[in-house]
Amino acid sequence: MSEEVDRDPAPAEQPGTGLGAIATWRQTSLTSKALLFGVFVNRLGAFLQIFLVLFMTHKGFSAGEAGFALGVYGAGHVLGSFVGGWLTDRLSARAATLISMLGSAALIVSILYIKPYWLILLAILVVSTVSMLNRPAAQAMLAELTKPGQLVMTMAMYRLAINLGTAVTPIVGVALVSVSYNLLFWAEAFAAVLYSAIAWKFLPGKPSAAEQAEKAAAKAADKKQGYRAVLADWRYDFYLAAVFLVTIVYCQYLAVLPLAIVDDGMSLWWYSLVVSANAVVVAVCEVPATKYVQTWPLRITAIAGFGLVAVGYGMYAIALIPALLIVGTIIWTASEIIGAPTTFAYPGMVAPPHLMGRYSGAMLTVFGLGNAIGPAVGVWAWSHLGQTFWIWAAGVAVLSAVCARIGMRRPDGEPSKIPAPTPTTDPSTEPAT
Numbered sequence: 001m002s003e004e005v006d007r008d009p010a011p012a013e014q015p016g017t018g019l020g021a022i023a024t025w026r027q028t029s030l031t032s033k034a035l036l037f038g039v040f041v042n043r044l045g046a047f048l049q050i051f052l053v054l055f056m057t058h059k060g061f062s063a064g065e066a067g068f069a070l071g072v073y074g075a076g077h078v079l080g081s082f083v084g085g086w087l088t089d090r091l092s093a094r095a096a097t098l099i100s101m102l103g104s105a106a107l108i109v110s111i112l113y114i115k116p117y118w119l120i121l122l123a124i125l126v127v128s129t130v131s132m133l134n135r136p137a138a139q140a141m142l143a144e145l146t147k148p149g150q151l152v153m154t155m156a157m158y159r160l161a162i163n164l165g166t167a168v169t170p171i172v173g174v175a176l177v178s179v180s181y182n183l184l185f186w187a188e189a190f191a192a193v194l195y196s197a198i199a200w201k202f203l204p205g206k207p208s209a210a211e212q213a214e215k216a217a218a219k220a221a222d223k224k225q226g227y228r229a230v231l232a233d234w235r236y237d238f239y240l241a242a243v244f245l246v247t248i249v250y251c252q253y254l255a256v257l258p259l260a261i262v263d264d265g266m267s268l269w270w271y272s273l274v275v276s277a278n279a280v281v282v283a284v285c286e287v288p289a290t291k292y293v294q295t296w297p298l299r300i301t302a303i304a305g306f307g308l309v310a311v312g313y314g315m316y317a318i319a320l321i322p323a324l325l326i327v328g329t330i331i332w333t334a335s336e337i338i339g340a341p342t343t344f345a346y347p348g349m350v351a352p353p354h355l356m357g358r359y360s361g362a363m364l365t366v367f368g369l370g371n372a373i374g375p376a377v378g379v380w381a382w383s384h385l386g387q388t389f390w391i392w393a394a395g396v397a398v399l400s401a402v403c404a405r406i407g408m409r410r411p412d413g414e415p416s417k418i419p420a421p422t423p424t425t426d427p428s429t430e431p432a433t
Contacts, residue, residue, distance in 0.1 A: 019149075019153060031141075031203060039161045045194075046169055047187065050170055053067065056069050081365040082362075084100070088358075097137050099133060109185055141203065152342050237407070246404075251370070251374040273326075274326075281337070293338050313393045314391070
C-alpha cells in the first residue's frame with residue numbers, strides 16, 4: 001500500500017465552522033470517505049447482537065441462557081472499546097481496524113460449530129471484544145483526518161452511517177435467517193472482511209516522520225502514560241461521567257418505558273410509535289441540524305444535549321398519557337440530535353495526538369458500560385419506585401448536564417465561547433443539508 005494518503009494538516013480545533021453536510025463532504029478526504037463507507041458496511045453486517053437470542057434458543061438453550069449470552073456480548077463491547085483505544089495508540093488506527101475485522105470474521109463463524117454452552121459464551125465474549133476494537137480507531141482516524149472546524153459535522157455523518165446500517169440490518173438479517181443461520185454468520189464475516197479490505201486500501205499505515213516526532217514529544221512531556229494520562233485530565237473525567245450518566249438514563253426508553261406504558265393500561269402501539277419516531281427523526285434531522293449546532297458554544301451544546309433528556313423524561317413523570325408521551329419523546333430525541341455529534345467529536349477536539357485512541361476508547365467504554373448496566377438498573381428502580389422513577393431519571397440527567405458543563409471546554413482549556421465562524425462566499429457552502 002502506498003503511504004501517500006490524503007492527510008489534512010491538523011485535527012479539528014473548534015466545534016464547527018458552519019458548513020453543511022454537502023460542503024463538508026466535498027472537502028472531506030478520500031480516506032475519510034472510505035472510512036465512513038467501511039463503517040456503514042460493518043454496521044450493515046452486524047447481525048450477531050440482533051439475532052443472538054434467537055440463535056441460542058434455536059440451538060436448544062433456554063431463554064435465560066440466551067439472555068445471559070446477550071449480556072456477555074455487551075460486556076465484550078465495553079472491553080473492546082477499552083482495548084481498542086490502547087491498540088490504536090500503540091499501533092495505528094489501520095492496524096487496529098485490520099485486527100478487529102479479520103479477527104472477528106474468523107471468530108464469528110466458529111460460533112456455529114461450538115457445542116458446550118460455556119465455550120459458546122467464551123466465543124461470544126471474544127468475538128464481541130475483537131469486533132469493537134475498530135470503533136475507537138475509526139473515531140481517532142476521523143479526528144486526525146478532518147479539517148479544523150469540521151469534526152462535529154463529520155461525526156454527524158459518522159453516526160448517520162452507523163444508524164443507516166443499523167436500520168437496514170434487521171431486514172437483511174431476517175431474509176438471511178429464513179435461509180439458514182449459517183448464511184447469517186457467514187454474511188457478517190464477509191462484511192467484516194470487506195471492511196478490512198477498505199482499511200487496507202485506503203487507511204494510512206505508518207505515520208510520517210514528522211507525525212511520529214510530534215507524538216513522541218507529546219508523550220515524553222506527559223508525566224503519566226496511557227489511560228492514566230486520560231484519567232489525569234480532570235475535566236475529561238467530568239465529561240466521561242456525563243456520558244455515563246446520560247447513557248444510563250437515555251436507554252430507559254428501551255428498558256422501562258414499555259413496562260410503564262403497559263402498567264398504565266396503554267396500548268403497546270404507543271411504544272412502537274415512540275421507538276420508530278425517535279429512529280426516523282434522528283436519521284432525518286441530525287445531520288441538517290448539525291450545520292447550526294456545530295457553531296454553538298460548547299457550554300450551550302452540553303446543557304442542551306444532556307439537559308433536554310431531563311426535560312423529556314420529566315414529561316413522563318407528570319403522566320403517561322399520549323400527548324405527554326409524544327411531547328416528552330420529541331424533547332429527548334432533540335437532545336440526541338443536538339448533543340450526540342458534539343459528544344462523539346469531543347475526544348478528537350481535546351485529545352493529545354499520542355492519546356487520540358485512548359480518549360476515544362475511554363468515551364466509548366463508559367458509553368458501552370452505561371448501555372450495559374442501564375436496563376438492569378432501570379428495571380430494578382422502576383419495580384421499587386413506580387411512576388416516581390421518571391423524576392429520579394430526570395434528576396440523573398440534570399446531573400449529567402452539570403458534569404458536561406464542567407468538563408467540556410475549548411481545546412486550549414478555557415471553557416469560554418468558541419469564536420464565530422468566518423463568513424464564506426464559497427458556493428459549495430450554500431446547501432443547508
